[in-house]
Amino acid sequence: MSEASKDNLPTSLDVEQIRKIEQAFNFKFWKAIENFIVFHSDEPLKREIKMPADIAIEVHQALDCGAERMTEHVGWINPSKGFAEFEINQSRFNFARTRLIEQIKLDRHPCLHTHAYEPPFWEDEERDLIHPIIRVTSSDGSTCIEISPNSALCTPFFLRQIQDDERERPRTQETLKVHLGGVTGKEDLIRRSRELAQSFLFELDARNGLTYSLRPRRDILPQRRRARDFSYTVRFPKTPVPDNVAMLFSTPGDFATRGNRTLSYLSYYQILEYYLPAVHRRETLRKVRRILRSLDFDEEKDSSVLQILNSVERSRGASEGDQLRTLLEECVQGGKLQEFFSIDHGGHFSNKGPISGVPAINLKSGESLTSQVAKRVYMLRNRIVHAKDDIRYAESKVLLPLSREAMTLSPDIELVRLLAIEVISDNR
Numbered sequence: 001m002s003e004a005s006k007d008n009l010p011t012s013l014d015v016e017q018i019r020k021i022e023q024a025f026n027f028k029f030w031k032a033i034e035n036f037i038v039f040h041s042d043e044p045l046k047r048e049i050k051m052p053a054d055i056a057i058e059v060h061q062a063l064d065c066g067a068e069r070m071t072e073h074v075g076w077i078n079p080s081k082g083f084a085e086f087e088i089n090q091s092r093f094n095f096a097r098t099r100l101i102e103q104i105k106l107d108r109h110p111c112l113h114t115h116a117y118e119p120p121f122w123e124d125e126e127r128d129l130i131h132p133i134i135r136v137t138s139s140d141g142s143t144c145i146e147i148s149p150n151s152a153l154c155t156p157f158f159l160r161q162i163q164d165d166e167r168e169r170p171r172t173q174e175t176l177k178v179h180l181g182g183v184t185g186k187e188d189l190i191r192r193s194r195e196l197a198q199s200f201l202f203e204l205d206a207r208n209g210l211t212y213s214l215r216p217r218r219d220i221l222p223q224r225r226r227a228r229d230f231s232y233t234v235r236f237p238k239t240p241v242p243d244n245v246a247m248l249f250s251t252p253g254d255f256a257t258r259g260n261r262t263l264s265y266l267s268y269y270q271i272l273e274y275y276l277p278a279v280h281r282r283e284t285l286r287k288v289r290r291i292l293r294s295l296d297f298d299e300e301k302d303s304s305v306l307q308i309l310n311s312v313e314r315s316r317g318a319s320e321g322d323q324l325r326t327l328l329e330e331c332v333q334g335g336k337l338q339e340f341f342s343i344d345h346g347g348h349f350s351n352k353g354p355i356s357g358v359p360a361i362n363l364k365s366g367e368s369l370t371s372q373v374a375k376r377v378y379m380l381r382n383r384i385v386h387a388k389d390d391i392r393y394a395e396s397k398v399l400l401p402l403s404r405e406a407m408t409l410s411p412d413i414e415l416v417r418l419l420a421i422e423v424i425s426d427n428r
Contacts, residue, residue, distance in 0.1 A: 018056075075087050083179055086197055087173070110141050116151075145197070149174060151177075156171055275424075
């Protein structure tokens with residue numbers, strides 16, 4: 001913080017207090033205007049953050065009591081109070097939902113926690129908005145779970161304001177809060193609050209028709225350049241594409257807008273699956289014809305006929321992973337893969353990459369690049385689709401749609417997209 005900035009501090013906060021807020025939010029103090037403190041932020045986008053002074057004071061008080069940011073989700077924990085607050089995604093609040101919440105009976109018991117709002121609603125008269133207050137309590141009163149307007153720590157500073165007025169206060173959002181029984185160890189607080197939050201949101205959706213989800217933290221994920229080549233010439237189409245394949249290829253764009261990278265990956269992978277039988281059959285016929293054309297093939301000899309039978313049997317017993325390798329060997333130009341991996345992907349495909357449980361790609365390995373790619377693509381597919389307890393997949397956990405690993409999938413999605421394009425082009 002510069003000397004000039006120190007002279008411009010609001011009287012209610014000193015230099016060390018402002019610095020504590022800077023470090024907690026990764027903001028940089030710029031100036032104070034009237035009752036606002038203005039910061040700069042580079043995450044997720046470079047912009048100014050205008051924090052009302054009264055909110056800044058509340059934020060500092062929470063930080064002073066030991067509040068800290070979560071690592072997996074957007075939110076805060078305070079071990080000294082046994083308190084956790086999660087930011088949530090929610091379905092659009094409308095009249096029908098208002099009527100539903102009015103009719104809901106809440107499982108509440110006396111508790112010792114302090115709550116800023118009381119069910120069933122809080123009305124933001126300034127913006128003419130209604131926020132639901134949903135609170136349930138354990139039978140012994142030791143634990144409360146509630147959805148209500150955010151605390152100071154979860155103020156949505158990055159939301160667009162209703163009017164372009166730098167003096168306007170930030171909007172309010174609903175957050176999910178878990179109040180446990182007093183001082184709680186950090187790891188225990190994170191585990192218990194997350195388990196309670198997920199269970200609560202599941203039942204709200206399954207039993208009550210109210211859809212919310214915890215918001216995964218994405219602000220510290222690396223931004224990667226897409227490994228794509230684009231043409232600046234739009235031509236009359238020459239590539240016939242089956243209806244199913246066309247639909248699968250166009251679907252990831254829709255999923256990407258909702259941040260569901262695992263479904264984007266699977267859509268491209270399904271294109272590869274679509275072509276597996278035809279290409280595998282084509283490869284089997286090629287091997288049989290090779291045997292038939294052999295100079296020493298004699299249809300009167302059992303040994304010659306057995307060569308054909310063995311070739312067909314091996315083909316029928318091929319695993320999906322083996323069939324995928326054959327597909328890529330037959331349909332994908334080797335130069336395309338070399339070109340793709342010549343791009344700097346920030347170590348994504350290395351042994352230290354962010355995706356666990358899948359093979360790394362090593363250009364200096366004695367194994368062919370196509371074989372390495374086939375193994376990685378297939379094992380990543382297994383991590384996404386095998387959510388069951390099965391000893392075959394014990395070495396790697398399921399890759400969940402909103403996990404931090406899923407948020408880093410972009411290079412793998414670009415890879416399987418490239419493979420899908422090559423296979424479609426080769427089979428036209």
